[in-house]
Amino acid sequence: MSERQWLREYDPRSYPPFAVTVDLAVFTLRGDDLCVLLVRRGEYPHRGRWALPGGHVLHGRESADDAAHRELLEETGVDAWRSNAHLQQLAAYSAPDRDPRMAAGLQVVSIAYVALAPGLPDAVAGTDAADARWTPVGAVPALAFDHDRILADAVERVRAKLEYTTSALHFVTAPFSLTELRRVYEAVWGRSVEPANFRRKVLATPGFVSPVDRAATAPGRRGGRPPELYGPGGAATVDPPIRRPM
Amino acid sequence: MSERQWLREYDPRSYPPFAVTVDLAVFTLRGDDLCVLLVRRGEYPHRGRWALPGGHVLHGRESADDAAHRELLEETGVDAWRSNAHLQQLAAYSAPDRDPRMAAGLQVVSIAYVALAPGLPDAVAGTDAADARWTPVGAVPALAFDHDRILADAVERVRAKLEYTTSALHFVTAPFSLTELRRVYEAVWGRSVEPANFRRKVLATPGFVSPVDRAATAPGRRGGRPPELYGPGGAATVDPPIRRPM
DNA sequence: ACAAAAGTGTTAATAGTACACCCATGA
DNA sequence: TCATGGGTGTACTATTAACACTTTTGT
Numbered sequence: 001m002s003e004r005q006w007l008r009e010y011d012p013r014s015y016p017p018f019a020v021t022v023d024l025a026v027f028t029l030r031g032d033d034l035c036v037l038l039v040r041r042g043e044y045p046h047r048g049r050w051a052l053p054g055g056h057v058l059h060g061r062e063s064a065d066d067a068a069h070r071e072l073l074e075e076t077g078v079d080a081w082r083s084n085a086h087l088q089q090l091a092a093y094s095a096p097d098r099d100p101r102m103a104a105g106l107q108v109v110s111i112a113y114v115a116l117a118p119g120l121p122d123a124v125a126g127t128d129a130a131d132a133r134w135t136p137v138g139a140v141p142a143l144a145f146d147h148d149r150i151l152a153d154a155v156e157r158v159r160a161k162l163e164y165t166t167s168a169l170h171f172v173t174a175p176f177s178l179t180e181l182r183r184v185y186e187a188v189w190g191r192s193v194e195p196a197n198f199r200r201k202v203l204a205t206p207g208f209v210s211p212v213d214r215a216a217t218a219p220g221r222r223g224g225r226p227p228e229l230y231g232p233g234g235a236a237t238v239d240p241p242i243r244r245p246m
Numbered sequence: 247m248s249e250r251q252w253l254r255e256y257d258p259r260s261y262p263p264f265a266v267t268v269d270l271a272v273f274t275l276r277g278d279d280l281c282v283l284l285v286r287r288g289e290y291p292h293r294g295r296w297a298l299p300g301g302h303v304l305h306g307r308e309s310a311d312d313a314a315h316r317e318l319l320e321e322t323g324v325d326a327w328r329s330n331a332h333l334q335q336l337a338a339y340s341a342p343d344r345d346p347r348m349a350a351g352l353q354v355v356s357i358a359y360v361a362l363a364p365g366l367p368d369a370v371a372g373t374d375a376a377d378a379r380w381t382p383v384g385a386v387p388a389l390a391f392d393h394d395r396i397l398a399d400a401v402e403r404v405r406a407k408l409e410y411t412t413s414a415l416h417f418v419t420a421p422f423s424l425t426e427l428r429r430v431y432e433a434v435w436g437r438s439v440e441p442a443n444f445r446r447k448v449l450a451t452p453g454f455v456s457p458v459d460r461a462a463t464a465p466g467r468r469g470g471r472p473p474e475l476y477g478p479g480g481a482a483t484v485d486p487p488i489r490r491p492m
Numbered sequence: 493a494c495a496a497a498a499g500t501g502t503t504a505a506t507a508g509t510a511c512a513c514c515c516a517t518g519a
Numbered sequence: 520t521c522a523t524g525g526g527t528g529t530a531c532t533a534t535t536a537a538c539a540c541t542t543t544t545g546t
Contacts, residue, residue: 006290010350016305018264020340020355044247057340059262059353064340092338092357094266094303094310104256107305109266109355111338179525197509199526204507223518224524240489240507425498443536445499469545470497486534 019108022068023054023147025090025154026076026115029171033136034188036151037075040131045100046144052151053132054110064111065089075132078117086116086170090154098146112150114157116170162188164241166208169232175212177227178202191245201242207235265354268313269300269393271336271400272322272361275417279382280434282397283321286377291346292390298397300356310357311335321378324363332362332416336400344392358396360403362416408434410487412454415478421458423473424448437491447488453481
């Protein structure tokens with residue numbers, strides 16, 4: 001039998017069904033806090049509980065990456081394909097008991113993503129979310145499904161990536177000062193970073209940032225020497241890395 | 247309607263079906279080469295082509311982690327739960343066109359794993375594999391599905407993990423000499439590593455290795471000063487990391 | 493004794509840390 | 520001119536990289 005013939009006779013319904021979803025840990029900076037987007041679930045299962053935004057991968061038409069981009073756009077209005085935002089796979093979560101629909105015979109596998117975005121306005125409620133809110137990662141309530149675990153993994157991933165990638169750039173909008181960039185590190189790590197050494201380190205890393213002609217002074221400034229301004233420099237990695245204090 | 251009622255009326259067959267598989271990139275050291283386990287597929291799709299070993303997640307009974315452990319045991323006889331071997335999730339691959347069964351209406355999502363194991367005997371053919379073979383990562387033929395991509399990602403993951411974890415220990419069996427351990431780095435990275443600096447670095451990392459009373463001399467030695475022998479030291483991370491040359 | 497493999501010493505260069513100090517602006 | 524935030528200098532320490540050298544074994 002040829003592969004073509006075999007495919008014609010193949011019945012996908014002869015196997016029990018899985019569902020595949022994506023869940024997004026979307027991070028932004030608000031004030032001095034690293035915040036994550038939470039939605040209050042409008043539908044079962046876990047209706048009324050806080051959870052990470054997410055949804056089903058559209059069968060036959062999407063990869064999980066596509067679905068994650070679509071959900072990010074729906075929930076936040078951010079188009080990661082075009083904007084400064086960043087969206088990357090974290091891990092797959094597949095324990096049979098992670099979703100109550102297993103009791104009805106459906107095993108739900110979730111592919112989790114981490115998204116980074118510059119400061120966003122107060123969250124937009126999506127279609128299946130009765131409410132949506134930015135919450136500091138230190139003040140997150142108990143979440144639905146295994147989202148506590150996913151979020152913990154996501155936060156650790158974000159913290160680790162600041163060390164050896166230029167992902168901090170996704171939290172700011174050009175033009176930015178090195179102080180703004182340093183505050184990203186301080187907010188994500190929850191540690192203060194030496195301004196002088198940070199500046200030298202960033203400028204010594206080829207392609208981390210590129211200087212920009214100084215535009216108008218930023219609005220909320222309270223005096224002091226105006227900063228030099230920069231934009232993203234094109235490099236993706238920082239080598240040697242910026243080590244996390246402690 | 248309560249969640250309990252909603253669940254009773256929920257029909258999982260009302261959604262189109264996904265299948266969830268695991269694929270394993272199993273690495274070992276043979277001679278001076280980093281090798282990966284390949285199987286020749288005995289069934290459609292892609293019957294007769296080389297591929298990474300893998301199989302379906304058993305519906306309702308397994309997580310992807312469970313399935314990966316089961317497949318590793320079936321393909322290599324290695325029980326990663328009990329032995330020195332190492333098994334960790336890599337990423338999920340979900341493009342609709344990655345598996346020909348999409349043409350029959352089934353979207354197959356694969357969760358890929360990386361396994362590390364000390365030198366194994368010539369590969370055991372599994373149930374659905376007509377043939378199985380260890381292949382140096384530099385001499386891998388074109389693979390079925392998107393396994394070329396998965397393997398490339400897996401190799402990069404293994405190389406990167408040597409830098410900041412003690413995962414090299416999974417390639418050797420205690421007791422081992424620091425030269426053996428260094429050869430792991432050299433084989434995986436394809437670069438020579440300074441013996442003197444490597445030794446100091448490993449011994450200076452708390453918990454990387456622990457000394458062991460010298461047992462009988464290893465069989466295949468050709469003379470020269472006998473090495474001091476070590477076992478795993480319990481630590482999981484190497485900080486500061488062992489940087490890859492270049 | 494000699495070759496081979498393991499292990500030690502030494503030094504220059506690089507990278508990181510801490511903190512003092514100078515600069516440019518708004519009020 | 521003073522408070523404030525931005526930017527530079529510098530001394531000290533830690534880490535890395537390179538390579539010469541000593542030790543312990545088999546033949």
